[in-house]
Amino acid sequence: MKPCKTSFQSPFAAHIEAFITQKRAFGYSYSAEEHQLRRFDVFCVEQKITEPTLTKELTKQWIEKRAREAAKSQHLRCSAIRQFALFLSSCGLEAYVLPVRKNTVSQSYAPYIFAAEELKAIFHATDQMTPCTISPFIHEVMPMIIRLLYGCGLRSGEACHLKKCDVSLDDGMLTILNAKNEKDRLVPMSDSLADRCRAYSKRMGLLCPDTAYFFPNKYGGCVETFTIYSWFRRFLFEAGIPHRGRGKGPRVHDLRHTFAVHSLRKMAKDGMDLYCAIPVLSMYLGHENISVTEKYLRMTATVHPEILEQLQRVYGNMLPADLEVEQ
Template sequence: MTSYVYSSVLRDYIEGVIRQKRSLGFSYDTEARILLKFDRCCTAEGCTQPRLDRTLVEAWNAKRPNESPATRMGRISALRQLALYMVQMDLPAYVTPTRHHPKVPRYVPYIFSATELGALFAQIDSCTYCCEVPYRQRVMPLLFRLLYGCGLRLSEALCLHLADVDLETGVLTIRDAKFHKDRLVPMTEELLERCLDYAQLVHRNSEPEALFFVGRPGHPLSGGNVYKNFRRFLWQAGISHGGWGKGPRVHDFRHTFAVHCLARWVREGKDLAVYLPILKTYLGHYSFRDTAYYLRLIAELYPDITARMEQSFGHVFPEVEVAPNEAD
């Protein structure tokens, strides 16, 4: 977690709400960064009293040029939580009503077909040497296979250390993921073989604490770099991109893994009452609601198995209306 230095008259309450949220299991890093900007705004406005006036709050909430609804929503939400915290402390604070929150369009996950995955991985595997990122042609094929083959979040893959990849048992140790949860993720034999080959080529003399996926010499591999390569692979594979916020996204490999996994189990006649908790644990979901969302996607994408799904889980579909969180 990143720590920031707050200096306005509200610094004690900003630090207090961050401590409270983190004690409940939230990383609250993005919100802490947003509140740092608000802290500086308070200083610039000459605030001298520990209060949140409506005028100040509404000025902060106002839409900024070229700002997306999701970004604005993040600013409003962070300040609203600070206001609620201050109200708990019996301090005057204007709490933005939820009806004033901007409407954020729901993102519908892009589920890659088997044909699209084949075309995409063909382009990823043809990734060539780059002098600025010497191991790019080794990193990209394995990274994207782990994202799809293990349903990892990109942040989880980029935070893997060499010691977290058990090259004997084929088990990944995901540490301090969402809600500070750790979990073990078994790999297929094919992925294990690829990890072994990669480690022998890239980490022959590395220490156990070295990051598994390397970027530029002396620098970790960044999410921005991965996304830039991903967009190129999409274009080369002939898969259209809808533009910013519309996908496909790197995170859709995780969604595709879950949907393909559940669809295969249904076709094999597996008891989803037994297998759904396994998928929940494997993905590191906080609740069954997140995992159950994929049941609805299966019903929409695979009409041939809808009847079998409804026999056991038809009651789930009407209740699941919201897509998993961006970081799920």
């Protein structure tokens, strides 16, 4: 467990430390939230707060939107102070709990869930690539990396930074290191995807033998995420899938969303208890906590209504309507 620093100075100091320690004991990284609580601690000192009482007035002052502050940053401050207030209340202290607000940031984009035929068309478009002098390996890299993004639900950065030593071709296992939320994890591939990786590795061993990266660029470093983004737009066009404009997608990250939704559908179809399925999927995707994975339930129910009854039976109405989707 990563210990929090002990430099808090306000009357809330001991409670902030205990709160962060509790969160990390539950498996949360809580780095960004710790940063916000440090700023809140300084704010309380500047406001000459003398008692550990989180009043409505103090909370409103703290969450007031700052000049040139992004809505996402303000949302993070609101979320952190609300969770801290709940912690204080659980300790028997007086605390104003900020009501849950609709996250307008997350509502600006609705994830696109690809149909099976659309995925086939995208894969076909990648397979039509030919060598070019500007990027001599791209015709090998893109078909494999796009399949891996969907087949394993990886984030683009995770796939780009895979090294050869992170890909076990013998047992079809990926080792994802230093991913989002400072998490490492093992990701097994399907047999068919592992077979493709083995064939790809043999070809790349001839084309680019000296690089340490599984998906190299022409300089021997790793392929960049912006390269994937630019090619993906082309694949969508060639697959006949309309792009709805900047910020509206479909995006590369929607391959990960699609993997999660399709995985839940398959587990439900196979008769797996969804109460057990969600934690398994959460570990596979490398989510910080299970609540992030649960947000895929609504997407699954929307795209595949045939399993809505199972989802409601397991989780009831615990999911809010304004779910924030992982970015």
